[in-house]
Amino acid sequence: MVHIVGAGPGDPELITVKGQKYLQEADVVIYAGSLVNPALLSLCKEEAEIHNSASMTLDEVVQTIAKAEAEGKMTVRLHTGDPAIYGAIQEQMDAFKARDIDYDVTPGVSSFLATAAALKQEYTLPGVSQTVIVTRQEGRTPVPDREKLRSLAQHGSTMCIFLSITMLDKVVEELIAGGYTEETPIAIVQRASWPQQKIVRATLSTICEEIKGKDIDRTAMIVVSPCLAGNYELSQLYAPTFSHMFREASKGTGNK
Template structure:
């Protein structure tokens, strides 16, 4: 059996209870060494075989899993954040399917959610934004025309941009060209939930200058939204005059 486990954003305590249990029980652990906090490996058994997939190709990962399966061993494939978001797990699951290898997926806390926690910010404020767009700037991986930042910016929603910090100037240009005002608030959080977490707040017109010299060059989330600096309407959920199935309105 293979358990594809979301390791969470970095803080070892942000892995799920189930994910931690599988990690403690695993005979083989294949972890994304470029992103997963190595402290999580302290949960592993002393006799567990641990492989760093940062040095492996897809065929090598699949071969390691096949070898474990042939000897009746349980494998944890440990991915950063939540494996469903930019985790490259579909190709692995398809390979397991073809080989008749049983697997399941344990979700994890994504870095875009850890970023909200670091910013102490709700992404969906009434009257400001009720939509969160998870996306990335086009790089070596192409993006469909309708999903380019310039197109998505037209929605004026909260946007969480992965894997794009090294292309920040292009990101800013695309967002402004798509309709965001230059004064739109933007925040960059590097290594959300890690001890060395960094936060930089600015506007679209000032962010490139604001991060100079901050050493922010990877594992950073970009958040663009008016929710980062706006007045907003209060939620109707807790309004005294608002009735719902659990509470009658007070007069």
Template sequence: MVHIVGAGPGDPELITVKGQRYLQEADVVIYAGSLVNPALLDLCRQEAKIYNSAHMTLAEVVAVIAEAEQQEKMTVRLHTGDPAIYGAIQEQMDEFDKKGIAYDVTPGVSSFLATAAVLKQEYTLPGISQTVIVTRQEGRTPVPEREKLHSLAEHQATMCIFLSITMLDTVVRELIDGGYSEDTPIAIVQKATWPDQKIVRGTLADICAKLKAEPMDRTAMIVVGRCLDAVYEPSRLYAPEFSHMFRRASQ
């Protein structure tokens, strides 16, 4: 059996209980070495075989797993964050299906959610935004025209932008061209929940200059939207005059 596991955003304690158990039981572990915190490997049994997929092709990953399956060994394919977002797991699962390899997926904590936690920020504030857009700037992986940042910016939603920090100038230009004003707040978080996490806040007008003074690498998450500095409407959930199935409104 192959278990595809989301490792969480970095803090080793943010892996799920199930993911932790699979790591502790695994005979073979293939981890995304460029992003996964290596401290998680301390959970593995001493005799477990560990592979760093940063140095492997898809065919090599599948070959290791196929061999483990033939030997009736249990494999953990360890991905950063939640593997469903920019995890490139679909092509792996398709190969497993072709080869008749049984697998399941254990979700993890995505870095865009860990970023909200370290910013102490709710992305969906009443009267400000009830939509969160998870996206990326086009790079070597193309983005459909309808999903380019300038198109998505028209919605004025909270936007969490992955894999784009090295193209920040382009990101800012696209967001402004799409409709965000230059005073729109933006926060950039590098390695959220890691010991060396870094946070820079600004506006679309000044964030590029701030990043030149405080450089960040490709593991940074970009968050943009009015939720970051909003005067918002309180939720109706806890309003005394608001009834719902568990509570009657006060008179």
């Protein structure tokens, strides 16, 4: 059996209980060494066979897992964050299917959510934005025209941009061309939830200058959102004028 497990954003305590259980029980662990916090490997049993997939090809990963299956061993394929987002797991799952290898997926805490926690920020604020776009700047991996930053920026919503910090100048150019103003707030969080976590806040017009000399590398999340400005309407959920199935509107306040 193969368990594809989301390792979470970095803090070893942010792996799920189920993911931790599988990691502790695994006979073979293949982890994304360039991104997964190696501290998680301390959860593995001493005799576990551990492979760093950073230096492996897809065929090598699949062959290693097939060998473990033939030997009756349980494998954990450990991916950073949640494996469904830029985890390249679809090709692995399809390869497992082709070989009749049984597998399941355990979700994890994505880095864009750990980034919100680091910023102490809600991404969906009433009257500001009710949409979160998870995307990336085009690089070696192409992006469809309809999903380019310039196009997505027209919504003016919260945008969490992965894998793009080394192209920040191009990111800013595309966001402004798409409709965000130069004064739109932006935040960059490097290694959210890690001890080495760094946060830089600025506006689209100043962010490229602000990060100079701060040693911000490719493991950083970019968040651009009017929500970061701090102005918003209070939620109706807790308003005294609002009734729902668990609470009646307060007398004299009306019911909206």
